[in-house]
Amino acid sequence: MIAVVGATAAGKSDLAVELALRLDGEVINTDSMQLYRGMDIGTAKLSHAERRGVPHHLLDIWPVTQAASVAEYQRLARPLVEDLLARGRTPILAGGSGLYVRAVLDDLEFPGTDPESRARLERELAEVGPAVLYDRLKSRDPVAAETILPSNGRRIVRALEVIELTGRPFSATMPSYDSVYESVQIGVEVPRPVLDERIELRVARMWEAGLVDEVRGLLEQGLAEGRTASRALGYAQVLRFLSGEWTEEQAREETVRATRRFARRQESWFRRDPRVVWLPFDPGAGSAAFADLVDRALERTGRWGGPGTGADTPNPERSRLL
Known part of the structure; x- marks a missing residue:
């Protein structure tokens, strides 16, 4: 592929x-x-x-x-x-x-969502702001906290939701390079x-x-x-x-x-x-x-046909949206 x-x-x-x-x-x-x-x-x-x-x-x-x-x-x-x-x-x-x-x-992995947990965390975010929730995330999953801006309330809420939903750190579901x-x-x-x-x-x-x-x-x-x-x-x-x-x-x-x-x-x-x-x-x-x-x-x-195999190509300077 x-x-x-x-x-x-x-x-x-x-x-x-x-x-x-x-x-x-x-x-x-x-x-x-x-x-x-x-x-x-x-x-x-x-x-x-x-x-x-x-x-x-x-x-x-x-x-x-x-x-x-x-x-x-x-x-x-x-x-x-x-x-x-x-x-x-x-x-x-x-x-x-x-x-x-x-x-x-x-x-x-893409964990699901829990509407009740999400709604509760979003209400808390609206009431107290992201700093309080970010401190909670740092204590529960410091690895994830290092990758999320303290001002990014949406991402903080999602991380806390996943932790509550799965019982695992949010960082465990973050992208890796395991093909x-x-x-x-x-x-x-x-x-x-x-x-x-x-x-x-x-x-x-x-x-x-x-x-x-x-x-x-x-x-x-x-x-x-x-x-x-x-x-x-x-x-x-x-x-x-x-x-x-x-x-x-x-x-x-x-x-x-x-x-x-x-x-x-x-x-x-x-x-x-x-x-x-x-x-x-x-x-x-x-x-x-x-x-x-x-x-x-x-x-x-690994399937190269030798120099010139790309000769019959469309002109990339054509007038379509590049």
């Missing part, structure tokens, strides 16, 4: 399609926002033509009103992987949601100035493609009530424009800034995983650079 990871706008989707074509594979989406139906422009979801006949799984499966659940995602993704492997197909994960990638590849499947993880590494420029261009093209109208249409489907979808990059900013809080230009500029910040967090997440093999890639260098990226990725999988 192959996972193509890295920051947004780095070119992961194109690389995944190319690898699938060459390795008799199918793509499994690991972008949490591409799980939502109708969120196409703002997530840079590949069109059917751009998928080039490669089957893509776990796209457009949730309504925008559904809260994202990595546990539910894992429940859906694992049988897909097993089915592809049984049929001799190569599963290729593609997307930048780090926990979703790990939910497929690694031995991760379930043999895999190769390929990180697409784009120079920071180039990535920043690509993000700005991507946002501009999203606006030109009709992101604002897409959000208007999704409002009729309950986007504003969706706890996860309404916070997605681009969508959250357009919602503030449509509510009159921001001008359209403010919404667009903030989308660029927020996406750049998000890309840095993505890189930090994936760089903590020592198994990721990073392949430098400058998308501005044209199709020859993309072909070289494909060749190097194939070499890492």
